[in-house]
Amino acid sequence: MAEETSGYENEANMTTTCSAPGKIYLFGEHAVVYGKRAIASAINLRTTATVAESDRTTISSLLGTTGIDYAVHPYISRCIESLNIPAVSIKIDSEIPVGSGLGSSAAAVIATLGALNFEFDLGMTHTALAQAGHAIEQDVQGTASPTDTAVSTMGGTMLITPGVSASRLRLIECSIVIGDTEEFSSTKELVGNVRILHESYPGVMDSIFDTIDHLSEIGVPLIERRDYRSVGELMNIDHGLLDAIGVGSAKLSRLVYAARDAGAYGAKITGAGGGGCIVALVSGSGVGGGADAVASAINDAGGRAIRTKASEDGVRVRKQVI
Ligand code: MEV
Numbered sequence: 079m080a081e082e083t084s085g086y087e088n089e090a091n092m093t094t095t096c097s098a099p100g101k102i103y104l105f106g107e108h109a110v111v112y113g114k115r116a117i118a119s120a121i122n123l124r125t126t127a128t129v130a131e132s133d134r135t136t137i138s139s140l141l142g143t144t145g146i147d148y149a150v151h152p153y154i155s156r157c158i159e160s161l162n163i164p165a166v167s168i169k170i171d172s173e174i175p176v177g178s179g180l181g182s183s184a185a186a187v188i189a190t191l192g193a194l195n196f197e198f199d200l201g202m203t204h205t206a207l208a209q210a211g212h213a214i215e216q217d218v219q220g221t222a223s224p225t226d227t228a229v230s231t232m233g234g235t236m237l238i239t240p241g242v243s244a245s246r247l248r249l250i251e252c253s254i255v256i257g258d259t260e261e262f263s264s265t266k267e268l269v270g271n272v273r274i275l276h277e278s279y280p281g282v283m284d285s286i287f288d289t290i291d292h293l294s295e296i297g298v299p300l301i302e303r304r305d306y307r308s309v310g311e312l313m314n315i316d317h318g319l320l321d322a323i324g325v326g327s328a329k330l331s332r333l334v335y336a337a338r339d340a341g342a343y344g345a346k347i348t349g350a351g352g353g354g355c356i357v358a359l360v361s362g363s364g365v366g367g368g369a370d371a372v373a374s375a376i377n378d379a380g381g382r383a384i385r386t387k388a389s390e391d392g393v394r395v396r397k398q399v400i
Contacts, residue, residue: 089114096193096395097126100174101181101229102254102348104301104309105294105316108323110223110238112284114291117301118225119235119250125172125185125235127154129193130315132167139170151204152181154215163198176260178347183218184226187211192231192393193311193396196308205243207231219266223244233392237298247298250388252306253369255342257376261353267330268325268350275324286319310359317346317356323337325351333381334358339373341368356381 106116107137135158137144137151146155154168168190174182188211195202202210207325211227228244229236235247265330276283293312317334330347337345337358345358358376360368373383 085179090230092394092397093128093130094193094197095126096189096196097124098106098185098188098192098393099124099233099245099322099389100183101226102256102355103225104235104250104313104357104359105297106225106238106290107179107347107349107351108320108325109287109290110225110240111221111269111272112276114287115294116223116225116377116390117235117294117297118229118238119254120229120390121232121254121391122255122268122391123173123178123180123384123386125170125182125189125191127171127189128171128185129190129197130167131197132165135165136167137170140172140180150219153187153214154190156195156217157287158286159332160189160210160214160217160376161194161198161200161314161397163194163200166194166197166306168193173211175258175260175355178258179232179265179347179354179356181262181349184211184215184230187214188227188230188393190193190235193397196395196397204231204393206231207388219269221266225383229392230346231392234390235301235388237294246355248302249390250301250306250359251304252343253362254386254388255337255358255360255369255372255376255377255383256348256386257337257345257356257381259327259329259333259353259355260382261327261329263350263354265350268352272323272325283323286323290316290319302375306343306359306361311340313344313346313357313359320347325366327352329353330356330386331381332379333376336375336379337372340371342372
């Protein structure tokens with residue numbers, strides 16, 4: 079893990095700060111729960127966990143300050159209880175909207191585990207951190223693929239093949255515009271609904287998941303060639319398939335079509351769906367270009383546009399004086 083230390087020796091006045099990124103899916107959400115391939119990318123929105131030894135355990139976030147509390151802070155409570163560590167104070171600050179499909183829970187889990195790993199010298203490697211994070215997401219949610227925690231730990235644009243270690247692809251270099259519906263989406267509930275549909279129509283659902291797997295497969299060389307126009311076309315197909323498995327909504331599609339009509343290469347739901355966000359790939363890499371028009375169109379369609387970029391940076395830790 080990348081480590082930056084300030085050089086100060088007095089441990090009593092030190093905190094450990096660790097941050098980890100959120101992510102977008104280009105292809106493969108939901109299908110990945112059924113063992114299919116997915117492509118996801120870390121983005122430059124991050125969650126930070128600040129940790130210090132304390133006389134009692136506290137967790138502070140936008141939701142308030144609690145002790146171990148599975149109603150308010152289920153993920154962070156589980157992180158603490160999964161490790162054999164003394165009392166600690168943890169503060170969470172996040173740029174990632176919660177329950178939006180951008181991997182806010184995975185980023186909080188990986189930032190917290192990363193900070194605790196460093197603070198208490200637990201010796202976890204990146205791989206161990208991603209595995210521990212995945213186990214925590216599974217404990218809290220019931221079902222979780224390794225995608226969010228792998229991407230949040232490693233950063234970059236990644237091909238996820240469940241059961242096989244994730245492989246790094248060329249970073250997405252074009253602009254990314256996210257459209258937030260600002261409607262909360264429960265991953266657990268959406269994954270449960272898809273499971274019910276899969277139990278009713280296994281043949282239909284399996285062929286959709288196989289098609290999504292194929293999108294991920296043929297997306298890899300397109301990403302390597304930076305052919306974002308073709309990647310966008312495949313994203314549009316994936317959006318239709320996500321709609322078909324019941325995780326779309328009128329507002330998600332409104333934002334998707336607004337982004338496409340404003341010139342995006344492609345746009346689709348990202349994450350569990352239901353509410354949450356869409357993601358659009360857009361020409362250009364800096365200010366201006368297609369991103370301004372796409373962001374305005376998303377805002378005009380009733381969403382909240384977030385302009386972002388893919389990021390190579392995974393988990394980052396720092397020890398500092400308080
Ligand atoms: C949620 O961000 C993505 C899903 O595929 C669930 C998962 O991968 O754990 C719906």
